[in-house]
Amino acid sequence: MQIAVNFQNETIAQKVLWMLEHFKNDGVEVIKLDNTDDEVINNFKAGLNEIHLINQGKLNSRPVQEFLNEL
Numbered sequence: 001m002q003i004a005v006n007f008q009n010e011t012i013a014q015k016v017l018w019m020l021e022h023f024k025n026d027g028v029e030v031i032k033l034d035n036t037d038d039e040v041i042n043n044f045k046a047g048l049n050e051i052h053l054i055n056q057g058k059l060n061s062r063p064v065q066e067f068l069n070e071l
Contacts, residue, residue, distance in 0.1 A: 043070060
């Protein structure tokens with residue numbers, strides 16, 4: 001069984017990870033993921049917002065490669 005947990009508080013996350021580490025001998029494997037997924041999603045949302053503003057004429061477009069590099 002796998003469980004994914006998202007902690008908003010770093011202190012609580014560290015305490016839970018500390019506790020789970022004590023179950024390693026029982027076969028518990030702790031895989032720590034960072035927030036890079038959140039960063040990718042936020043960049044994608046910002047890009048979509050930029051496209052929306054360009055379509056409304058509220059923002060000038062820029063070179064596509066520059067835009068894609070940011071995504």
